Amino acid sequence: MTLFVNALTHLDASYWDAKRGLVGASWHVDLTLDGELGEDGMLFDFGEVKPWIKRVIDQGPDHTLLVPTKAPGIDVQECAEGLCIKASLPWPMEVRAPRQAFTLLPWTEITPERLGEYISEQLMKRPPPRVTRIGISLAEERIEGAGYTYSHGLKQHAGNCQRIAHGHRSRLYVWRDGELDEALAAQWSRGLADIYLADQADVILPDDEFCRVAYTSAQGSFRIKLPRERVMIMPTTSTVENIAKWLAERISMLHGGDIRVQAFEGIGKGAIAQASQPRDD
Numbered sequence: 001m002t003l004f005v006n007a008l009t010h011l012d013a014s015y016w017d018a019k020r021g022l023v024g025a026s027w028h029v030d031l032t033l034d035g036e037l038g039e040d041g042m043l044f045d046f047g048e049v050k051p052w053i054k055r056v057i058d059q060g061p062d063h064t065l066l067v068p069t070k071a072p073g074i075d076v077q078e079c080a081e082g083l084c085i086k087a088s089l090p091w092p093m094e095v096r097a098p099r100q101a102f103t104l105l106p107w108t109e110i111t112p113e114r115l116g117e118y119i120s121e122q123l124m125k126r127p128p129p130r131v132t133r134i135g136i137s138l139a140e141e142r143i144e145g146a147g148y149t150y151s152h153g154l155k156q157h158a159g160n161c162q163r164i165a166h167g168h169r170s171r172l173y174v175w176r177d178g179e180l181d182e183a184l185a186a187q188w189s190r191g192l193a194d195i196y197l198a199d200q201a202d203v204i205l206p207d208d209e210f211c212r213v214a215y216t217s218a219q220g221s222f223r224i225k226l227p228r229e230r231v232m233i234m235p236t237t238s239t240v241e242n243i244a245k246w247l248a249e250r251i252s253m254l255h256g257g258d259i260r261v262q263a264f265e266g267i268g269k270g271a272i273a274q275a276s277q278p279r280d281d
């Protein structure tokens with residue numbers, strides 16, 4: 001017998017990719033369980049499946065930086081903060097953070113297929129009674145229009161969003177003077193592709209070459225160093241409310257008009273903000 005639960009939860013993380021660099025990701029999590037029915041006619045109570053899987057994912061790869069330790073140019077060392085991850089391809093990055101902020105995977109690249117298998121293996125270490133196989137499948141949300149893939153950390157968040165290099169893959173909608181403007185949304189989401197969003201309050205010594213971000217929060221000390229052009233420095237912390245507001249203000253400033261931005265943070269949630277400037281045309 002096979003039991004399935006589609007869209008059981010979401011996994012939000014960042015991963016290092018030898019071609020794209022630091023990539024923000026969000027995946028739907030689908031589950032299948034194989035095994036024998038019990039006397040109650042059930043393989044495993046749906047009411048218990050969801051919290052169990054969500055707990056394992058939330059305490060595991062969710063909101064971490066997924067590091068393919070066998071990728072070219074990756075170096076992993078212990079350091080005062082916990083772990084220091086250095087990457088060199090396609091561009092240099094250094095992240096120092098408590099161990100729990102990373103998921104180290106002995107692979108040359110991170111793919112949703114392998115990550116799904118990895119989560120299945122973790123779950124099979126303690127399978128529920130009568131369950132003989134656990135299948136986890138990760139899939140990106142289908143985004144027909146514009147989408148952006150950023151990484152960030154929220155210093156003031158009480159939970160795992162405080163980790164300095166986790167990210168999201170998110171929809172972006174822009175309206176100008178009441179009309180959905182897909183070209184404007186596509187233009188701005190291209191600028192936010194595989195970008196790091198930093199709060200200017202956490203940026204230390206910005207120079208032409210590198211941007212360094214550092215803060216201490218409840219889980220420990222966090223630092224990240226990336227090439228300046230891979231970072232957008234925001235005037236505030238990068239909550240999705242502030243991202244929507246910042247985008248609306250910048251878009252109206254540069255293009256004019258009544259701008260409404262709907263920015264998602266991962267799958268299915270986000271914020272809406274508006275800003276207005278006179279049009280030139």
Ligand SMILES: Nc1nc2c(c(=O)[nH]1)N=C([C@H](O)[C@H](O)COP(=O)(O)OP(=O)(O)OP(=O)(O)O)CN2
Nearest residue numbers: 009010012058063154157161238239240241265266
């Ligand atoms: N109002 C806001 N709340 C939160 C924000 C935000 O920008 N505005 N951001 C975060 C974190 O950045 C975090 O990455 C979001 O985490 P997520 O796991 O998606 O949120 P949940 O834990 O609520 O969702 P589940 O997928 O159900 O675990 C947090 N809050």
